[in-house]
């Protein structure tokens with residue numbers, strides 16, 4: 001078969017598949033594949049049509065922006081069509097876009113771009129006549145949308161009457177309806193309680209909520225809106241740039257992105273992309289990239305449009321956080337405290353910038369709720385550095401016993417009753433979600449985790465003692481408890497596979513070095529359930545000496561700031577175990593030591609009871625160091641600014657946290673002032 005014939009067949013298949021996904025996504029609100037997969041198919045079809053222009057048919061999905069409107073809502077023809085944006089994923093594509101813009105404008109000077117987040121919601125158009133909201137519609141196929149005016153009226157952030165002045169007789173406002181992450185979590189919790197179906201992600205929740213025939217249901221859903229442009233009537237506005245337009249929309253009463261800004265040239269675009277990428281996890285809503293628009297409206301008009309998208313704007317997308325793959329198996333993993341976590345073993349898939357082969361299923365209830373089985377096709381999500389998780393299955397892709405549906409090939413997941421590592425019983429406390437292996441340190445998996453925790457940088461800081469080595473040491477029977485580490489010799493280590501003389505020497509030296517520590521690190525290293533770094537520090541400060549801690553009962557423990565009944569009970573239970581006390585004794589006997597008495601709490605320290613927030617790059621201190629200093633002075637370091645924040649420590653390129661602090665009137669200090677305060681605390 002000729003290349004052209006092959007291409008024709010492939011294009012027809014792609015068109016059919018894309019159309020099916022469009023229907024499922026836009027008409028039924030039931031996505032069948034993640035956006036990234038869809039984008040891939042779409043790009044492939046686009047590329048084919050570019051290579052073989054004769055394949056571009058009148059009904060190609062590349063010719064339209066969305067899908068046909070639902071019959072149940074009245075159709076609404078937009079005054080000006082709602083177009084789409086071309087996507088860029090790589091820096092080179094952004095540079096090429098900037099080059100095209102400069103070629104189009106016949107300039108070599110850096111172009112001003114208005115930049116803003118790309119909201120991950122659904123596009124809508126709001127019509128105002130004489131300043132009154134008269135009609136709201138979804139994008140539909142870009143030309144005709146679905147009229148959902150009563151539903152949009154329920155969104156409190158959409159003005160029913162425009163504020164200020166300067167609006168023409170008729171104006172279409174364009175923007176995105178979305179759901180904040182927090183609101184989404186609460187909505188899903190409510191759905192779960194009622195036994196209703198949960199939504200896969202905030203965007204689907206927003207789409208499903210807006211497409212309700214009964215607007216009372218929409219009213220009960222926490223939807224938000226951001227404006228990012230105008231349609232019909234826009235040409236009559238007295239503004240010269242997109243930036244001015246956004247300011248005008250804000251003045252009329254529309255929410256607009258606080259992160260919007262004007263930058264210069266491709267360099268400015270890429271710097272903004274990096275900055276928003278960093279901020280992304282702390283934004284209260286999902287974004288899937290950023291949007292760059294030539295700022296000058298006259299320049300926009302000069303550049304114009306090509307097929308379905310403007311030449312003056314582009315979406316720079318983050319790597320997809322969701323992807324489709326297949327479940328090869330479901331195992332359980334045993335954590336440091338015995339917690340049993342079901343884990344899906346996956347056919348390797350590239351998602352969130354890395355190849356993922358395992359994804360957590362959290363706990364038994366979650367696997368049941370999502371009904372994940374071997375052979376299922378699942379949506380996997382990896383956002384930022386968060387552990388990859390299985391979001392949902394694609395029910396129609398479940399393998400069945402025969403071709404015509406019927407019995408699923410694999411049974412539902414069942415939690416093992418015995419620990420796969422040590423054979424001990426797995427038990428779940430009443431009202432507990434997490435099942436645990438009851439083997440304690442008898443269980444090699446728990447032992448390995450406990451050793452890794454003990455050796456961690458923030459605990460005993462034994463350099464070079466990582467996962468593989470711990471596995472070897474435990475499997476060879478050389479180490480049963482942390483105390484055994486101090487009995488290791490170069491000769492004993494030499495017997496291990498792939499262990500050279502030099503590595504053995506280094507490890508023994510690192511173990512030796514770890515003997516000089518602090519009481520707080522030692523307590524943390526013990527791995528007592530519910531005792532994190534901060535609690536370990538509080539305990540060290542309060543008791544001053546290990547013996548005092550060992551002698552404390554539940555009541556004495558609760559005298560420690562921030563130690564409540566649950567934490568006190570965990571500590572008491574740990575100390576009640578004879579073998580834990582024995583290990584502590586052996587560690588001390590091996591020479592683990594710390595400056596005695598130094599840590600004893602001598603009353604409140606400079607930041608006792610205060611919360612500080614770090615933002616931007618400090619001139620000399622690393623983030624970790626600043627945090628440690630503040631905590632050593634009794635303070636807490638939080639991730640976000642609120643009315644309760646006592647100080648914000650701002651360095652270079654401080655962003656939204658600094659803005660928030662100024663807005664709330666929270667005192668802002670720099671590194672020098674922080675160090676001065678800390679010095680005062682020592683006096």
Ligand code: IVH
Nearest residue numbers: 083084085116117118119122123176228291
């Ligand atoms: S401007 C001519 N700005 O992304 C099209 N779009 O594929 C102008 N979106 O349909 C769109 N955030 O739903 C624009 N800040 C933003 C946006 C944004 C999200 C969506 C919008 C649009 C799609 C583009």
